[in-house]
Amino acid sequence: MTTIDEAIALYYEKVDGKLQLKKKYTEDWREHIPKDSKWFPGCPGDPTCKRCDGTGYLSLPLPVGHPGFGKIFHCSCVAKMRERAK
Numbered sequence: 001m002t003t004i005d006e007a008i009a010l011y012y013e014k015v016d017g018k019l020q021l022k023k024k025y026t027e028d029w030r031e032h033i034p035k036d037s038k039w040f041p042g043c044p045g046d047p048t049c050k051r052c053d054g055t056g057y058l059s060l061p062l063p064v065g066h067p068g069f070g071k072i073f074h075c076s077c078v079a080k081m082r083e084r085a086k
Helices: 004-011 028-032 076-085
Strands: 012-015 018-021 057-059 072-074
Touching: 004 012, 072 076
Parallel strands: none
Antiparallel strands: 012 018, 057 072
């Protein structure tokens, strides 16, 4: 089993006396997604989805006064991602 100190040493480095994620873990994910994707770690969507650009959320063009106006909805790619995770 890895100790907490060993895990911190694997993923973090000290910069100006503060712990920061090592660059190889914070930037290399960008190399694996499409250039036009807005996906970033933590987004529930599929990085390759053209409908939501990977964010996992959509806002529908509804008129003011409609109950759904201004609300966001999960894109269909989120359900597909959850199914794949099972």
